[in-house]
Amino acid sequence: MSFEFEIVARDGSARAGILHTPHGDIPTPVFAPVGTSGTVKAVPPRDLRALDIHLILANTYHLYLRPGDELVRDMGGLHRFMNWDGPILTDSGGFQVFSLSEINEIDDHGVTFRSHLDGSVMRLDPAISMAIQQNLGADIIMAFDQCPPPDEREEVSAAVERSHRWLARCREAHPNDDEQALFGIVQGGVFPDLREKSARFVSDMDLKGIAIGGLAVGETKAEMAATLDHTLPCLPDGVPRYLMGVGEPDDLVEGIRRGVDMFDCVIPTRLARHGAAFTHDGRINLRNARFKRDEAPLDAHLNNYTSQFSRAYLRHLVVAKELLAYYLLSLHNIDFLARHVENMRRAIIEGKLQKYAAQFLTRFMRPPEAHP
RNA sequence: GUGGAUGUAGCUCAAUGGCAGAGCACCUGAUUGUGGUUCAGGCGGUUGAGGGUUCGAGCCCCUUCAUCCACC
Numbered sequence: 001m002s003f004e005f006e007i008v009a010r011d012g013s014a015r016a017g018i019l020h021t022p023h024g025d026i027p028t029p030v031f032a033p034v035g036t037s038g039t040v041k042a043v044p045p046r047d048l049r050a051l052d053i054h055l056i057l058a059n060t061y062h063l064y065l066r067p068g069d070e071l072v073r074d075m076g077g078l079h080r081f082m083n084w085d086g087p088i089l090t091d092s093g094g095f096q097v098f099s100l101s102e103i104n105e106i107d108d109h110g111v112t113f114r115s116h117l118d119g120s121v122m123r124l125d126p127a128i129s130m131a132i133q134q135n136l137g138a139d140i141i142m143a144f145d146q147c148p149p150p151d152e153r154e155e156v157s158a159a160v161e162r163s164h165r166w167l168a169r170c171r172e173a174h175p176n177d178d179e180q181a182l183f184g185i186v187q188g189g190v191f192p193d194l195r196e197k198s199a200r201f202v203s204d205m206d207l208k209g210i211a212i213g214g215l216a217v218g219e220t221k222a223e224m225a226a227t228l229d230h231t232l233p234c235l236p237d238g239v240p241r242y243l244m245g246v247g248e249p250d251d252l253v254e255g256i257r258r259g260v261d262m263f264d265c266v267i268p269t270r271l272a273r274h275g276a277a278f279t280h281d282g283r284i285n286l287r288n289a290r291f292k293r294d295e296a297p298l299d300a301h302l303n304n305y306t307s308q309f310s311r312a313y314l315r316h317l318v319v320a321k322e323l324l325a326y327y328l329l330s331l332h333n334i335d336f337l338a339r340h341v342e343n344m345r346r347a348i349i350e351g352k353l354q355k356y357a358a359q360f361l362t363r364f365m366r367p368p369e370a371h372p
Numbered sequence: 373g374u375g376g377a378u379g380u381a382g383c384u385c386a387a388u389g390g391c392a393g394a395g396c397a398c399c400u401g402a403u404u405g406u407g408g409u410u411c412a413g414g415c416g417g418u419u420g421a422g423g424g425u426u427c428g429a430g431c432c433c434c435u436u437c438a439u440c441c442a443c444c
Contacts, residue, residue, distance in 0.1 A: 041408090057406095089405095099405090244404095246404060246405090247404050266404070267403090270404085270406060270408095273407085274402095274409095289398090321408075323408095
């Protein structure tokens with residue numbers, strides 16, 4: 001059992017690689033759909049395999065609250081529990097503590113909070129997060145960090161220091177990377193000096209992977225790109241870089257062309273729940289009345305299971321709040337992002353990433369009124 | 373046929389005789405380390421019809437139409 005990362009091709013700053021994990025190899029760049037409660041909502045493993053998904057993210061915070069990490073452990077671990085035999089990544093639970101729960105107290109040791117489910121008082125700190133993630137048994141686990149608003153310097157600076165101390169404690173609590181690889185997380189908001197400082201600190205920890213956190217949380221796309229420009233050159237070359245919580249199709253382009261290897265995002269399934277779909281001509285909102293009698297499939301340039309249904313029918317399912325709407329749109333949106341990343345991997349190997357990126361962005365970012 | 377009640381936005385309903393409103397629906401937009409939510413904005417009216425009183429009527433008076441209920 002090992003976590004080796006091989007880089008198989010480069011195109012400028014972008015890389016294509018293979019990450020070996022106990023549950024299989026992950027071709028990178030890779031996009032990981034996110035699942036609450038240990039499963040990708042509305043899309044079963046059978047479909048994810050059919051879509052050639054190589055990695056999924058499961059949420060530590062959600063599983064900790066329900067059904068509980070010890071139950072998952074007793075049921076044979078997350079892979080067996082959700083019947084997914086491919087690689088799994090768990091987040092630390094920290095982000096949701098800050099975004100979903102009512103914080104009671106944050107101190108240098110950890111966070112006391114109230115569950116958003118039943119209001120009960122809970123505690124999370126580096127050691128607890130490591131223990132939970134060990135019980136869950138994912139292939140890749142994340143350090144417990146603090147993700148503040150990205151543009152308040154004092155708060156960001158304090159969060160960087162705190163996240164660094166917490167990373168050291170995670171390292172102590174999780175010395176064995178053979179079965180589970182621990183990834184550290186770079187913070188620093190939109191401030192270049194803080195990012196550089198954090199990147200160097202995390203790089204010195206000799207981790208199996210390094211994540212860039214604290215982005216896609218309210219800053220502009222230009223700020224995110226600039227932050228990546230400041231951060232990625234400070235990271236070691238031979239270690240996978242993971243941009244957390246990203247993202248939208250254009251963000252994946254910007255990340256990959258700068259050398260990001262891994263992404264996760266809720267957006268394909270969240271958009272599905274909101275009745276929206278990715279297409280090569282941009283995002284569409286199926287609630288729009290203009291699709292009422294549209295017989296075309298969602299995206300003429302992406303053939304998948306959902307293609308056999310008309311936009312008019314899918315719109316009807318969305319408006320009627322039918323469960324099938326969430327399923328079909330999730331399937332389509334996950335497929336869109338997976339194929340998009342796969343195309344970029346192939347383009348890197350062929351030395352044509354910039355050409356692909358330019359063509360993709362030109363179409364995808366066209367103003368809506370120009371769409372067919 | 374008699375008595376009573378009710379007629380206001382697509383729907384359900386507000387509005388001392390003083391700028392005709394809300395919720396839902398409909399039409400847009402937002403949502404980036406998951407709760408289908410939520411948020412922001414927009415369209416929407418000859419107050420059933422006709423007449424009268426009044427400075428001013430959705431509201432008061434008369435006529436009429438429609439719907440519902442009760443009783444012949």
